Amino acid sequence: MTKMRLETDVFVVGGGPAGLAAAIAARNRGFSVTVADVAQPPIDKACAEGIMPDGLAALRKLGVNIPLDAASSFQGIRFSDGESSVQARFALGSGLGTRRTKLHEILIDRAAAAGIDMHWGARVTGSAPDGVKINGINVRCRWLVGADGQNSRVRCWSGLDSVRTPLSTRFGFRRHYRVVPWSEFVEVYWTKHGQLYVTPVGPEEICVAFLSRNPELRLEDAFAVFPQINARLRGADLITREQGAVSTRRALRSVHRGSTVLVGEASGSVDAITGDGLSMAFQQAYALAEAFVNDDLAQYQHAHRRIERLPRLMANLMLLLDRSHWLRARSLRALEASPTLFTRMLAVHTGELPLFQIGIEETLSFGCRLLRA
Numbered sequence: 001m002t003k004m005r006l007e008t009d010v011f012v013v014g015g016g017p018a019g020l021a022a023a024i025a026a027r028n029r030g031f032s033v034t035v036a037d038v039a040q041p042p043i044d045k046a047c048a049e050g051i052m053p054d055g056l057a058a059l060r061k062l063g064v065n066i067p068l069d070a071a072s073s074f075q076g077i078r079f080s081d082g083e084s085s086v087q088a089r090f091a092l093g094s095g096l097g098t099r100r101t102k103l104h105e106i107l108i109d110r111a112a113a114a115g116i117d118m119h120w121g122a123r124v125t126g127s128a129p130d131g132v133k134i135n136g137i138n139v140r141c142r143w144l145v146g147a148d149g150q151n152s153r154v155r156c157w158s159g160l161d162s163v164r165t166p167l168s169t170r171f172g173f174r175r176h177y178r179v180v181p182w183s184e185f186v187e188v189y190w191t192k193h194g195q196l197y198v199t200p201v202g203p204e205e206i207c208v209a210f211l212s213r214n215p216e217l218r219l220e221d222a223f224a225v226f227p228q229i230n231a232r233l234r235g236a237d238l239i240t241r242e243q244g245a246v247s248t249r250r251a252l253r254s255v256h257r258g259s260t261v262l263v264g265e266a267s268g269s270v271d272a273i274t275g276d277g278l279s280m281a282f283q284q285a286y287a288l289a290e291a292f293v294n295d296d297l298a299q300y301q302h303a304h305r306r307i308e309r310l311p312r313l314m315a316n317l318m319l320l321l322d323r324s325h326w327l328r329a330r331s332l333r334a335l336e337a338s339p340t341l342f343t344r345m346l347a348v349h350t351g352e353l354p355l356f357q358i359g360i361e362e363t364l365s366f367g368c369r370l371l372r373a
C-alpha cells in the first residue's frame, strides 16, 4: 500500500461507484480527499449495468463522461411477459449501458486526475473519534463518508442502522455475451419468478441479468421461460461466468451522525428492479459535496430523501407487479393498449416529468382498461 496521508478533509470508505463519485464531487469543491477500498480495481459486481438519463446527467455535473466506445446507449425501456409488450422512449436524452469494470476505470481516472489519494487493498477496520483506523494507522478527517456498500460497517459503527421500513431481499445473477445488441431498449422480461434484463453494454456486448426472490434460481431458469432469448444467444460467446449479488430494499431513518455520513448503498437502497441504484448514488454524491461546502449535513439528509423518494415509489409499484401474476398480466395488457401512458410513466421515473402531470383522465382510462383487460 502506498503511504497514506494522516490527515484529510474527507475520508471515503469504499471506492465503488458511490465512493468514487462522492470523492470526485468533494474534490471538485476544493476539499482534500482520501479513498480506501479493500478490493483491487477494476472492481466488478453483478449488476444489470444500465445508467438512467438522470444518472448520466449527475455524472456530467461531476465532470465524468463515459465514452461510447466503452458503452452502448439505450433509448428507453421495453416490458414484456411473453403475451403483452410495451415500450417507451425517454423524453430527454438516453441511458447508457456499460460494464461495471469499465465504469470503475473511468471513475478512477477522473479521481486520479483530480488529485484524490486512493488506496486499494486497504480495509478500514474501525472508526476513531476524529477519523478512521486503517491497517493499524489512525487517519484524521473532518468528514468520514461511508460508501462501503449494503453491508456497511461505517453505518454500523456510527449507529445509523435503524430502518424506517422492513428490509426485503432479492437475488440477482448476470452474464455477458458477445453479440451485437438487437434492441435500442433495455428489455425487461417478466416471469412469475422474477425479471430478466437485457442491457446493451457495448457495440458487440450485452449484459443479461435475472432478479428473483428465490436464491436457487439462475439465468437458465429464466431462459427456459423465454425461448426467444435462448435463440438469440445461441452461438454467442459467453464472455463472463455467472456472478451473483443480493439486492436489498433498505430505508434508513438518518444518513448522518456527527461528522459521519453515508452515500450509495450504505445509505439505503431500492430494489434493483428500478435500475436506479447508480443514478441515486451519483446524485447523492453531488448533494453531499454541496452540504460539505455549507458545513451542513442536515442539508444532505434533506436532499437524500428527495433523491430516493421517486425510486422508492417506483420500486414499490414494480414489486407489486412482481408479486401478483394477475395484476402484472392485466397491467401489461392495459399499458400495451395505452403506450402514451407508459411513456409518461417512464418520464416520471427518470424525473423528466413531475408525478402530478400524469393526468387524472389518463389514470382513469388506464384503471378502466385494467379492469377490462
Ligand SMILES: Cc1cc2nc3c(=O)[nH]c(=O)nc-3n(C[C@H](O)[C@H](O)[C@H](O)COP(=O)(O)OP(=O)(O)OC[C@H]3O[C@@H](n4cnc5c(N)ncnc54)[C@H](O)[C@@H]3O)c2cc1C
Binding pocket: 013, 014, 015, 016, 017, 018, 019, 036, 037, 038, 039, 043, 045, 046, 047, 048, 049, 050, 051, 052, 122, 123, 124, 125, 147, 148, 149, 150, 153, 171, 172, 173, 209, 211, 245, 246, 247, 263, 264, 265, 266, 272, 275, 276, 277, 278, 279, 281
Ligand atoms: C442484480 C443487480 C442488478 C443491478 N442493476 C442495476 C442497474 O442496472 N442500474 C443501476 O443503476 N443499479 C443497479 N444495481 C444497483 C447497483 O449495483 C448499486 O446501486 C451500486 O453497486 C451501489 O454502489 P456502491 O458504491 O454504493 O456500493 P458497492 O458497489 O457495493 O461498493 C462498495 C465498496 O466498498 C468496499 N468496502 C466494503 N467494506 C469496506 C471496508 N471495511 N474497507 C474498505 N472498503 C470497503 C467494497 O470493496 C466495495 O468496492 C443493481 C444491483 C443488483 C444487485
